[in-house]
Amino acid sequence: MSLSMTGYGQSVVDFQGYNISFELKSVNHRYCEIVFRMPREWACFEDSLRRAVQSRIGRGRIDVYINKENNGESQGAVLNHAMVKAYLQAAEDLKSYGIKGDLAVRDIMSLPDVLVSPSGLPMDEAQQKLWNDALLQGLEQALDGLMQMRGREGSFLVRDIEQRLDRLQLLHREMTELAPDVPEEYRKRLRQRIESLAEGALAVDEHIFGMEVALFAERSNVDEELIRLHSHLEQCRELLHQKNPVGRKLDFLIQEMNREVNTIGSKANHLTLVNRVVEMKAELEKIREQAANVE
Structure with missing residues (x-):
């Protein structure tokens, strides 16, 4: 865990x-x-x-x-003999520079580490x-x-993240069901628009019309993104139950999921799909905030 x-x-x-x-x-x-x-x-x-x-x-x-x-x-404070000897030797060395004066007991007692607890002795x-x-x-x-x-805190985080992953997987299923209908809805809208503009005066070139729909279907296809997103969601669940530190891997997967969701939002010219993308991004941001505290 x-x-x-x-x-x-x-x-x-x-x-x-x-x-x-x-x-x-x-x-x-x-x-x-x-x-x-x-x-x-x-x-x-x-x-x-x-x-x-x-x-x-x-x-x-x-x-x-x-x-x-x-x-x-x-015992209370005791004398650190080694430190006292070092201070006295340093005082003697200073005299070679022409410095006069002697250390009094009061001076020595005020120096650092002269009095220490027994645990502070060598x-x-x-x-x-x-x-x-x-x-x-x-x-x-x-x-x-x-x-x-x-x-304990980790178990709370895992439960919260798993609930949000459940929500993401539900949104993923809805997007997977909606994605195949996008080209067909575009075809219907495009035909209605052409007929409305031409007012029945011009015949629709079915070959050019079909090419336009096929081109849109290719541009708006999000199958690969949805497959990768599904894989990332499953990996997140597995990581949450590993004993080794997983925080960095989790952060990386969240970044990858954000990237896939952004790509779906930019490719899918479909209002309902775009709404699902917005919901997914909101859930991913909440997961990212929680995952920032996972070891």
């Missing part, structure tokens, strides 16, 4: 004294665009988190918000794996909620 690109999911994971909250929002987008907003010290985990999202979502813009709060069981490989697994666990839980909502 096709999925919507609109969804929302959230989760909370307790890990090493922190409540880590995950919030995912997705909207329609031409490609798969994932944007992370999370504490800077977790930037090293972004690649694995991104792969987890990409493994489940094929298309859409996904905003991933990850925040942490101390739940009272973790981690060994084992610690990184623990944190990565914890973040992946919370992300997967939020993704579950997001995918459930995308599935």
